[in-house]
Amino acid sequence: MQMFPLEAKQAVVRRQGKVLVGPIDLTLQGQGVTIVIGPNGAGKTTLLKMLHGIARMNAGSLTWACPKDEAQKRQGFVFQAPVMMRRTVIENIAYPLRLIGVTMAEARQRAQDWAERVGLGHTVKQQATMLSGGERQKLALARALIRNPDVLFLDEPCASLDGRATREIEEILTTAAADGTRLIMSTHNMGQAQRLADEVIFVLHGRIHEFTPASQFFAGAETKQGRAFLRGDIVE
Numbered sequence: 001m002q003m004f005p006l007e008a009k010q011a012v013v014r015r016q017g018k019v020l021v022g023p024i025d026l027t028l029q030g031q032g033v034t035i036v037i038g039p040n041g042a043g044k045t046t047l048l049k050m051l052h053g054i055a056r057m058n059a060g061s062l063t064w065a066c067p068k069d070e071a072q073k074r075q076g077f078v079f080q081a082p083v084m085m086r087r088t089v090i091e092n093i094a095y096p097l098r099l100i101g102v103t104m105a106e107a108r109q110r111a112q113d114w115a116e117r118v119g120l121g122h123t124v125k126q127q128a129t130m131l132s133g134g135e136r137q138k139l140a141l142a143r144a145l146i147r148n149p150d151v152l153f154l155d156e157p158c159a160s161l162d163g164r165a166t167r168e169i170e171e172i173l174t175t176a177a178a179d180g181t182r183l184i185m186s187t188h189n190m191g192q193a194q195r196l197a198d199e200v201i202f203v204l205h206g207r208i209h210e211f212t213p214a215s216q217f218f219a220g221a222e223t224k225q226g227r228a229f230l231r232g233d234i235v236e
């Protein structure tokens, strides 16, 4: 069943009397990688959480092309600082499968396979809480991808990682996208945005300031603020 388009109409997230996001009108289609960029505090994380359905909306609507329950099952979210369970790497990766009733033996086998795919094959017996930042992000990706989601939201998955770890994670993401997972991801890294994006959402003050094909955005954004952001200037 088709999940897309995903349509937000006049969607607003407000907390403590302050509008964090919105009102937003947005239609996302089922193809490509969507990269969300914008200054600190612009509302990128809140927007991703709203689209994923974990940030309560105060107004407006959010509609998937399929029933909401179905959409929820078919999407994942990778947080900026993923939480590791105090168990081994393999148990962490296998956990989402155990939750949906996959047998221990099969879950472990598939987790082993995923651990290898993300380059954590040699760490499977370690405590996940002992992993480095880059390894944690890889674990979080494996744990999200093991359920083969149709859509994966990622909130700055490479924040504070070095070039090599960033590149490795980009490779995992590129493979996932090629395998048909729809990625919607925020980043502060403009090189990364350029490498991965098919389309760009530029968020400013909780609103969608620009939503354009990546080639167009990086060739010279439509708005003054978009161009300033691309140059690395402070945008207010």
Ligand SMILES: Nc1ncnc2c1ncn2[C@@H]1O[C@H](COP(=O)(O)OP(=O)(O)OP(=O)(O)O)[C@@H](O)[C@H]1O
Pocket (backbone or CB within 6 Å): 015, 016, 018, 020, 038, 039, 040, 041, 042, 043, 044, 045, 046, 047
């Ligand atoms: N629960 C909350 N209550 C009140 N304010 C909040 C809450 N969550 C976030 N905010 C504020 O909402 C604004 C948007 O936050 P958000 O994390 O979505 O921005 P962001 O674009 O992801 O920022 P960054 O690039 O720094 O990660 C910020 O000013 C933040 O302090």
